[in-house]
Structures are given as C-alpha cells and as structure tokens.
Amino acid sequence: MAGTPIRRGSLPTRMADAIGDFSVATPARFALLVFAGLTALFAVLFSLPPATSSGHAAPLVDAIFTAVSVICVTGLSTVDMATFWSPLGHVFIFVGVEIGGIGVLTLASILGLIISRKLGLRQKLLAAGDANPLNLRKGLRVDAQALQLGDTGGLIVTVAVSVLVIELAAAVLLFPRMLLAGDDPWTAGWQSVYTAAMAFTNTGFLPSSAGLGPYAHDAWFLIVLMIAVGFGAIGFPVIHTLSRNPWHPRRWSLHVKLTIATFLLLLAGGALALLLLQWDGAQRGLDPGQRILQSFFQSSMARSGGFSTVDVGHLDGASLFVTDMLMFVGGGSASTAGGIKVTTLAILFLGAFAEARGVDDMESFRRRIPSDVMRLAVSVVLWGPRPSRPRPSRCSS
Known part of the structure; x- marks a missing residue:
C-alpha cells in the first residue's frame, strides 16, 4: 500500500543492510562491482536505438567501448562522438563522464555512506590512499x-x-x-x-x-x-x-x-x-x-x-x-x-x-x-x- 512504511525486517531493508555491510567490510570489491555495474548499465544505454543519430542500435562493441571510455574518462572512441550519437546519447555521455570524473572509489564510498550511513575504517583507508599515495x-x-x-x-x-x-x-x-x-x-x-x-x-x-x-x-x-x-x-x-x-x-x-x-x-x-x-x-x-x-x-x-x-x-x-x-x-x-x-x-x-x-x-x-x-x-x-x-x-x- 502506498505510503506504508517499510518494516525493519522487510526484504528491501535486509538487502540494503547486506549491501551496506558488504561495502564496509570489503570496499575494494564493492568498488569493482560498482565499476562493472556502471559499465554494463551504460553499455545497455548506448545500445538503445534512440541513443544514436541514425535511430539504429549501435554495434555492441562500440556501445561497450564507449561505456568504458566515459566511465574511465579516457576520451577514446571508436565512432565520431559528435555526429554518431543523438542528443539523448550525448546526455548519456554527459552523465557517464560526470560519474567517471568523480571516480569509482569515491562513488563507491558515497554509495556505501548512503546505504550504511557510515564510512568504515577500510573505506576510509581506501579513500585516503586514493587521495594521497603517502597514506599507503x-x-x-x-x-x-x-x-x-x-x-x-x-x-x-x-x-x-x-x-x-x-x-x-x-x-x-x-x-x-x-x-x-x-x-x-x-x-x-x-x-x-x-x-x-x-x-x-x-x-x-x-x-x-x-x-x-x-x-x-x-x-x-x-x-x-x-x-x-x-x-x-x-x-x-x-x-x-x-x-x-x-x-x-x-x-x-x-x-x-x-x-x-x-x-x-x-x-x-x-x-x-x-x-x-x-x-x-x-x-x-x-x-x-x-x-x-x-x-x-x-x-x-x-x-x-x-x-x-x-x-x-x-x-x-x-x-x-x-x-x-x-x-x-x-x-x-x-x-x-x-x-x-x-x-x-x-x-x-x-x-x-x-x-x-x-x-x-x-x-x-x-x-x-x-x-x-x-x-x-x-x-x-x-x-x-x-x-x-x-x-x-x-x-x-
């Protein structure tokens, strides 16, 4: 029923707690999963026909390459980025590079903070090491x-x-x-x-x-x-x-x-x-x-x-x-x-x-x-x- 609060022991709550515990316990693995999930998500988005200027689905290899490129902010491409993608495709590129520019480790820490409402010691060590190599x-x-x-x-x-x-x-x-x-x-x-x-x-x-x-x-x-x-x-x-x-x-x-x-x-x-x-x-x-x-x-x-x-x-x-x-x-x-x-x-x-x-x-x-x-x-x-x-x-x- 709409507006009914989720109970403490409900499935969404247990899933959120499990993800939060995983992000705190093993932040490096959580960061890898975040990177893999983002790459897969944007590969699917770039494969959509409305994402290209021609209205046809982009080849899978180009969609995956572009997804990795925008998440890693490499700037490399297998297509003409200005003309191959539609306005919607450029919106996907814009969002992807913003996420990639922030960094997977930082994004993983933010997600872990939102889900678990705290940063564990390992997360802090990982973030601090990424921010300052002298901390390693x-x-x-x-x-x-x-x-x-x-x-x-x-x-x-x-x-x-x-x-x-x-x-x-x-x-x-x-x-x-x-x-x-x-x-x-x-x-x-x-x-x-x-x-x-x-x-x-x-x-x-x-x-x-x-x-x-x-x-x-x-x-x-x-x-x-x-x-x-x-x-x-x-x-x-x-x-x-x-x-x-x-x-x-x-x-x-x-x-x-x-x-x-x-x-x-x-x-x-x-x-x-x-x-x-x-x-x-x-x-x-x-x-x-x-x-x-x-x-x-x-x-x-x-x-x-x-x-x-x-x-x-x-x-x-x-x-x-x-x-x-x-x-x-x-x-x-x-x-x-x-x-x-x-x-x-x-x-x-x-x-x-x-x-x-x-x-x-x-x-x-x-x-x-x-x-x-x-x-x-x-x-x-x-x-x-x-x-x-x-x-x-x-x-x-």
Missing part, C-alpha cells in the same frame, strides 16, 4: 594519517561541491563566446555546459563536429578550458585543502605541496619545450602572444585534457615525444586526469637526487619521505599505462 605506506602516522582519515567525509563533500561549482563557472564563462560564434541561446547553453563538463573531467569530447575550430585562437575560450582542465587534473584533495587554507601554505600537507609544485613545473616546462620545438613548425606565422598561448594550451591538454587546436598528425617527432611524456605523467592523485600522477614522478626524482647525494632518506619541504613510498612509485611506473596521443583536431586552417 606501512604503519600509521598518528599526526597526519588520523587527520586525513577523519576528514574523508569532508573530502567527499568537496568532490560534489567542486564538480558543481567549477563546471557551472566554466559554463557561464564559455556561454557568451558561443553566442558570439553564432549559436542560438539553447545550443550555446547546452554546448557550454557539455564542454565545461568535458574539460573538468579531462575527457575531451565535444558536441560539435567543428571541434575547437571556431575558437582555435580565442584567448578567452582557451584559457577557460585550461583552468577547468587544471582544476580537474590537480585532484580533489588539493582542491579540498586550498578551499580550507588558500593563503596558508604552511598548513598544506606534503602531498599537496608536491602536487602543486610538480604540476606547475610540468605545465611551464612542457609549454617552453613545445614553444621552442614548434617555433618554425606548427606555430609558424603566429604572433608571439598566440605562440605562448598555444604552447601552454598544448602542454595543459597533453597532460590529460584531450582538446587540441592543432592537427596532431602534422606535429614533428620531438613535439610528439614531449606530448607523450606529459600524457604519461598525467595529473594529481584522486583527480579526473590519467597517467602515473605527478606525485609519483616527484618521488622518483627525489629518490634519484637522494641517491646522487649519497643519503638514505628522501626529503621535500623539510619532510622525510619513507622509503616504501619509493617502492610504490617504481611499481606504478613499471605497471603504468602507456600514453596515447591526442585525437586529431577538426580545427579550420
């Missing part, structure tokens, strides 16, 4: 570890708020430029929201077959994309810390300091390398301001953003090598970016410097880094993903 070392650091475990709930709230605020702000800033490009208000509104989501989640899909062609030299548009991609790639733990102590670097954790420092060095170093390598190549004929803008944009997008204002197929070998290296590193831990993560690269360099100086301990920002973190970094690099080059741009020449 053996032993327990009472001063820092306990604080971060107790703050896991706040981090989850930060994830939800930052996704909403940053994407909305980026969409508002992109909307006028799309109106000036000739789009009607409805199209400009939808495409600005869609593009902002693809930027923050570092996915790189675009709703228009023209790609970034109309905005290839628009400083405002490209800078907004870079900022949105940067916020997504730097990681939710860093955003969480900056939102609490934006002007007090002394209160930042070692993980946050390493992430920001390495992130900015890679951005600037990549831009400088691409500027020099493409001075007489892809950037020939551009004024100095555009050369600098395009170099920083390529460096930012190569890390995981996926957008491109140049035809990647026409880049020289040296530029492609720099791009591949930046893509291999990616962004920060617990971010929407891929790669081995910037903290892993920082740990490797700190270990090399310590070995060159003949000292046993690695140090950074006057903090000692345990040796077992170095072993974890080496393992990540050895088993790390191979970089895939950005997709060719549809920019007009």
Whole structure:
C-alpha cells in the first residue's frame, strides 16, 4: 500500500543492510562491482536505438567501448562522438563522464555512506590512499594519517561541491563566446555546459563536429578550458585543502605541496619545450602572444585534457615525444586526469637526487619521505599505462 512504511525486517531493508555491510567490510570489491555495474548499465544505454543519430542500435562493441571510455574518462572512441550519437546519447555521455570524473572509489564510498550511513575504517583507508599515495605506506602516522582519515567525509563533500561549482563557472564563462560564434541561446547553453563538463573531467569530447575550430585562437575560450582542465587534473584533495587554507601554505600537507609544485613545473616546462620545438613548425606565422598561448594550451591538454587546436598528425617527432611524456605523467592523485600522477614522478626524482647525494632518506619541504613510498612509485611506473596521443583536431586552417 502506498505510503506504508517499510518494516525493519522487510526484504528491501535486509538487502540494503547486506549491501551496506558488504561495502564496509570489503570496499575494494564493492568498488569493482560498482565499476562493472556502471559499465554494463551504460553499455545497455548506448545500445538503445534512440541513443544514436541514425535511430539504429549501435554495434555492441562500440556501445561497450564507449561505456568504458566515459566511465574511465579516457576520451577514446571508436565512432565520431559528435555526429554518431543523438542528443539523448550525448546526455548519456554527459552523465557517464560526470560519474567517471568523480571516480569509482569515491562513488563507491558515497554509495556505501548512503546505504550504511557510515564510512568504515577500510573505506576510509581506501579513500585516503586514493587521495594521497603517502597514506599507503606501512604503519600509521598518528599526526597526519588520523587527520586525513577523519576528514574523508569532508573530502567527499568537496568532490560534489567542486564538480558543481567549477563546471557551472566554466559554463557561464564559455556561454557568451558561443553566442558570439553564432549559436542560438539553447545550443550555446547546452554546448557550454557539455564542454565545461568535458574539460573538468579531462575527457575531451565535444558536441560539435567543428571541434575547437571556431575558437582555435580565442584567448578567452582557451584559457577557460585550461583552468577547468587544471582544476580537474590537480585532484580533489588539493582542491579540498586550498578551499580550507588558500593563503596558508604552511598548513598544506606534503602531498599537496608536491602536487602543486610538480604540476606547475610540468605545465611551464612542457609549454617552453613545445614553444621552442614548434617555433618554425606548427606555430609558424603566429604572433608571439598566440605562440605562448598555444604552447601552454598544448602542454595543459597533453597532460590529460584531450582538446587540441592543432592537427596532431602534422606535429614533428620531438613535439610528439614531449606530448607523450606529459600524457604519461598525467595529473594529481584522486583527480579526473590519467597517467602515473605527478606525485609519483616527484618521488622518483627525489629518490634519484637522494641517491646522487649519497643519503638514505628522501626529503621535500623539510619532510622525510619513507622509503616504501619509493617502492610504490617504481611499481606504478613499471605497471603504468602507456600514453596515447591526442585525437586529431577538426580545427579550420
């Protein structure tokens, strides 16, 4: 009967309790089940005839590949994402990348929190380890570890708020430029929201077959994309810390300091390398301001953003090598970016410097880094993903 409260011992209540106990007891397995369930769900959604522009069911392999791509926010595709899918299909893509951008571990923790109304110790350890690789070392650091475990709930709230605020702000800033490009208000509104989501989640899909062609030299548009991609790639733990102590670097954790420092060095170093390598190549004929803008944009997008204002197929070998290296590193831990993560690269360099100086301990920002973190970094690099080059741009020449 409608409105009748569910009894304590009813089947739905027992199922919810069982799922909650499972999520608390084995959060890693629960996260795998969440990932598998989401992939299967979106594969079914992409297989629906209304999801394609032709009105015919998408081939199963394309539906499954697209489902995995949007959940993993890889930005890879087997079809033309702008034209193959219908407006409903693009809605599925939008929802999928939002879920994938948050991250399966974070989503599993949120679901476990909703179902069980609490976060177990294993869930907190898993979430804390995903947010900060330094937490995965053996032993327990009472001063820092306990604080971060107790703050896991706040981090989850930060994830939800930052996704909403940053994407909305980026969409508002992109909307006028799309109106000036000739789009009607409805199209400009939808495409600005869609593009902002693809930027923050570092996915790189675009709703228009023209790609970034109309905005290839628009400083405002490209800078907004870079900022949105940067916020997504730097990681939710860093955003969480900056939102609490934006002007007090002394209160930042070692993980946050390493992430920001390495992130900015890679951005600037990549831009400088691409500027020099493409001075007489892809950037020939551009004024100095555009050369600098395009170099920083390529460096930012190569890390995981996926957008491109140049035809990647026409880049020289040296530029492609720099791009591949930046893509291999990616962004920060617990971010929407891929790669081995910037903290892993920082740990490797700190270990090399310590070995060159003949000292046993690695140090950074006057903090000692345990040796077992170095072993974890080496393992990540050895088993790390191979970089895939950005997709060719549809920019007009």
